[in-house]
Amino acid sequence: MQPQPGIFSLGNTEHCFIELDRRPDAAAGADAALVIALASLAGPQTSAGGLSVVVGFRPELWASVAPEAARADVSPFEAITGSGFEMPATQHDAWFWIAGGQRDIVFDSAVRVIDRVSTVATVASELQGWVYRHDRDLTGFIDGTENPSMLEAQAVAVRPEDGSSVLLFQKWRHLPTWRSLSDHDQEQVIGRTKPDSIQLADDVLPETSHVARTVVENDGEELAIYRRNVGYGGPTEHGTAFVGFCATQHPLDIMLRRMAGATEDGIRDALTRYTTPLSGSYYVIPSVDALARFVPLEGG
Numbered sequence: 001m002q003p004q005p006g007i008f009s010l011g012n013t014e015h016c017f018i019e020l021d022r023r024p025d026a027a028a029g030a031d032a033a034l035v036i037a038l039a040s041l042a043g044p045q046t047s048a049g050g051l052s053v054v055v056g057f058r059p060e061l062w063a064s065v066a067p068e069a070a071r072a073d074v075s076p077f078e079a080i081t082g083s084g085f086e087m088p089a090t091q092h093d094a095w096f097w098i099a100g101g102q103r104d105i106v107f108d109s110a111v112r113v114i115d116r117v118s119t120v121a122t123v124a125s126e127l128q129g130w131v132y133r134h135d136r137d138l139t140g141f142i143d144g145t146e147n148p149s150m151l152e153a154q155a156v157a158v159r160p161e162d163g164s165s166v167l168l169f170q171k172w173r174h175l176p177t178w179r180s181l182s183d184h185d186q187e188q189v190i191g192r193t194k195p196d197s198i199q200l201a202d203d204v205l206p207e208t209s210h211v212a213r214t215v216v217e218n219d220g221e222e223l224a225i226y227r228r229n230v231g232y233g234g235p236t237e238h239g240t241a242f243v244g245f246c247a248t249q250h251p252l253d254i255m256l257r258r259m260a261g262a263t264e265d266g267i268r269d270a271l272t273r274y275t276t277p278l279s280g281s282y283y284v285i286p287s288v289d290a291l292a293r294f295v296p297l298e299g300g
């Protein structure tokens with residue numbers, strides 16, 4: 001079973017993320033119509049423009065349309081309350097991500113999809129992502145240093161038995177107070193050096209640092225996720241489009257809880273004092289094979 005290749009296609013500079021909600025007044029069969037419309041997105045007319053596309057669905061919606069490929073182990077996003085801090089749940093029905101080298105082609109393609117699904121779904125959120133200084137997020141730090149390499153990424157992001165993934169999608173707004181910190185203080189928050197992303201030594205790594213909160217061991221093994229974050233927004237309002245894939249939901253969930261201070265130790269990630277999650281949702285990312293069953297055959 002092949003995972004959707006767009007999960008791994010690096011190098012695109014323009015990104016568009018759209019979340020959709022099924023129209024409450026849509027005719028019976030609207031869930032299936034939505035899956036069919038998005039499944040054909042991965043078809044030739046989009047890949048011909050050099051675009052990379054990934055589509056995902058709310059776990060129960062996907063289970064109702066494709067019960068044989070359901071992920072009963074994946075739940076929709078629920079709000080997380082931590083130490084004086086809340087991660088809101090804004091679960092929607094479907095998600096798609098179009099990435100490419102030119103904004104106009106990504107734009108045209110996203111508009112085409114929105115038009116195509118308009119009888120069954122409405123746009124619930126849209127986010128234009130862009131690449132800041134090659135591989136940095138808008139905090140100015142290199143983002144992705146500890147991501148698995150291309151050789152390991154598939155094993156981390158994809159469930160081997162069916163080629164599906166779990167996606168955590170969150171919009172994180174960065175607060176201007178971040179910029180009033182010195183580089184040294186910012187490094188204490190992230191847990192890595194700013195110019196070259198070297199992890200601070202264990203004896204000086206703050207327990208509140210982002211690295212300390214997201215490095216999680218289970219039976220001596222570090223939990224891994226595969227992040228494809230990009231920046232979004234403009235000079236006054238901007239942040240991180242967090243795009244995290246994993247074969248299972250647990251690593252994503254436990255990292256979020258540790259960031260929020262919603263675990264037994266109650267320690268909250270210092271990064272959450274300078275960034276605010278404005279949205280949160282989980283999607284099942286079906287394999288190419290599971291999606292292909294919904295694409296009408298040409299001439300058929």
Ligand code: HEM
Nearest residue numbers: 137141142143144145146172211214240242252255256275
């Ligand atoms: C505003 C939102 C976020 C920003 C700006 C951000 C930024 C960063 C940066 C700069 C690093 C260090 C370099 C690297 O290894 O990539 C990092 C590491 C990491 N982040 Fe985040 N992050 C954000 C949210 C999250 C969330 C929501 C999760 C998990 C659900 C997460 C999981 C991780 C993991 C697993 C690492 C690697 C830790 C390690 O092994 O050293 N991050 N992040």
